[in-house]
Amino acid sequence: MADLAGTDPRRIDVHQHVIPPARARAMTGRAAAVGWPAPSWDERGAIEMMDRRAIATGMLSYAAPLAGPDDPAAARETARSVNEYTAELVKNRPDRFGHFAALPLPDVDDALAEAAHALDELGADGVVVLSNAHGRYLGDPAFEPLWAELDARRAVVLVHPTAPPGTPIPQVPLPLADFPYDTTRAALHMTMRGVPRRYPRMKVILPHAGGFLPYAAHRFALAARLPDGERSTTPEDFLADLRRFYFDTAISTGASTLPSLLAFAEPGHLLYGSDFPMLPEEWGTDFDTALDGSPHWDAGRLHAVNRGNAELLFPRLADGDRPG
Numbered sequence: 001m002a003d004l005a006g007t008d009p010r011r012i013d014v015h016q017h018v019i020p021p022a023r024a025r026a027m028t029g030r031a032a033a034v035g036w037p038a039p040s041w042d043e044r045g046a047i048e049m050m051d052r053r054a055i056a057t058g059m060l061s062y063a064a065p066l067a068g069p070d071d072p073a074a075a076r077e078t079a080r081s082v083n084e085y086t087a088e089l090v091k092n093r094p095d096r097f098g099h100f101a102a103l104p105l106p107d108v109d110d111a112l113a114e115a116a117h118a119l120d121e122l123g124a125d126g127v128v129v130l131s132n133a134h135g136r137y138l139g140d141p142a143f144e145p146l147w148a149e150l151d152a153r154r155a156v157v158l159v160h161p162t163a164p165p166g167t168p169i170p171q172v173p174l175p176l177a178d179f180p181y182d183t184t185r186a187a188l189h190m191t192m193r194g195v196p197r198r199y200p201r202m203k204v205i206l207p208h209a210g211g212f213l214p215y216a217a218h219r220f221a222l223a224a225r226l227p228d229g230e231r232s233t234t235p236e237d238f239l240a241d242l243r244r245f246y247f248d249t250a251i252s253t254g255a256s257t258l259p260s261l262l263a264f265a266e267p268g269h270l271l272y273g274s275d276f277p278m279l280p281e282e283w284g285t286d287f288d289t290a291l292d293g294s295p296h297w298d299a300g301r302l303h304a305v306n307r308g309n310a311e312l313l314f315p316r317l318a319d320g321d322r323p324g
Contacts, residue, residue, distance in 0.1 A: 012310035012317055013050070014158070015207050015250045015273025016058035017041070020085040023062070023078075030064045034163065035173035039277035043089060047096055049281055053288055055274065056307070057317055059098035060086050061128040063160045063278060066104055069134035075104035079114050087122035098125040098314060100158045103146075105133035111146050119153060125314050126156030126203075131179075131186035135165045138186050139193030151199035156313050158205045159186055175278075180211035187213050187245060192223055196244040203313055206245050207273060209252035214264035217242050246313075248273030249305065253290040262296055268312065270305045 019027050019041035031038040050058055062082045067074035079102045090097045101118030103111040111129075118124040127150065129138065136142070138159065150157060161179035168174055187206055190196060196204065206213065213220070220242065221235035247265050250273030252258065261270070272291075274284050292302065300308075311318040 010319075011053070011055040011057075011272050011306045012314070013055045013058045013274045013276075014205060014271045014310055014313075015248045015275050016046070016055075016060055017063045017276065017278055018060040018082070018086050018089070019277070020062075020082055022081065022085075023064075027064060034175055035168075036175050036278070037280055039280075041277045043093075046276070047093075049276055050096065053274065053281070053285065054306075055272075057096055057098055058274075058276075059100060059125060059158075059310075059314070060089065061100035061158055061160060062086070062102045063128075065130065065134070065162065066102060072104065072107045072110060075107070076110045076114070078102075079104040079110075080117070083114070083118050083122055083124065087118070087124065090123070090125075094316075098317070100124065100126045100128040100156075103127050103129055105129055105143070105146075106136045106140075108142055108146055112149055115146070115149065115155075119155065125316075126158060128158040128160055130162040131159055131182040132162060132164065137189040139189035139191075139195055141193070147195055147199045147202060151202040154201045154203070156203045156205065158207070159183065160207060161186075161211070180208050183208060183211035184213050184216070185211075187211070187242070188220055188223075191220075191238065191241050194241075196241045200244065204245050205248060205271065207248050207275070208250050209257055209261045210245060210247045210265075213242060213245070214247070214260045217264055243269070245269065246271055246309075249287070249291055250275035251279055251284075251287060253287045253294065255290075258290070258294055259296060267301065267304065268309050271310050271313075272306045 019039060028038045046058060066078040083101045086099045090099045101124040103114050105111050115127055161183045163174050164178055164182040168178065183206055187210060217239060221238040224235045224238040243266050246269040247261060248271045252261060276284060
């Protein structure tokens with residue numbers, strides 16, 4: 001039985017991006033470098049898009065490296081600038097926007113300081129990190145103090161994909177293949193290092209249905225039988241750790257993708273994502289239509305994806321008006 005709750009304007013979009021005016025040129029250059037249409041963003045246009053697409057609130061994040069690998073000072077300054085700009089948007093329109101604060105990894109001390117500032121002073125709803133920090137993946141032992149702090153805070157963490165190390169394949173845009181690959185790589189590295197198990201209070205969202213993780217999860221569970229690493233003791237334990245992740249639906253509602261995600265993920269761990277404006281709106285509406293029109297919904301589950309599950313992660317957005 002199809003659930004039509006997605007037709008009312010109540011979605012919570014956990015994967016929506018902000019481009020501060022000071023970062024517009026950098027983001028245009030970034031798009032050209034990865035072979036993708038250049039995005040444009042402003043507050044009014046974002047709200048108009050949300051109204052057209054039944055999105056009540058967009059959780060904003062900045063989805064690009066903050067600076068080059070040899071300039072931690074610039075990364076620190078950019079993170080602070082982006083976070084303060086976004087916090088002001090949320091302060092003015094808390095009903096329409098939320099905020100994942102950017103952290104200047106791989107410098108853990110700077111990331112800890114920025115997380116404290118953003119969560120305590122700016123009222124951020126969570127934090128965003130890239131799937132690798134200039135080639136260092138998220139299971140790196142050096143990042144352990146950050147995960148411990150975010151776990152203590154019960155923080156929500158969005159892991160946004162970026163380009164993996166190495167040379168891109170000619171004529172294959174990085175966001176199409178390499179970004180979901182890097183999301184998968186980051187999640188697998190975290191799990192093999194035991195991060196989700198050690199820090200269960202930290203809620204980690206993997207965009208784009210977790211890349212290839214749901215499709216290949218049982219293959220990845222063979223890692224539990226390998227002799228080295230901080231790993232779970234059985235494939236079943238490893239799968240349970242992979243299911244600790246949350247997943248969004250951005251660019252992931254196709255006829256073969258969505259069933260794989262639904263078969264793998266915990267029901268309460270599925271969230272709506274648009275990826276606007278990195279995904280042009282005219283493309284994104286096709287994925288919205290596929291999501292709402294899927295024949296795989298049990299009663300109430302589409303509403304949970306569109307809104308209900310996000311309300312549990314972000315209680316300030318809960319309105320108590322859920323369909324029966």
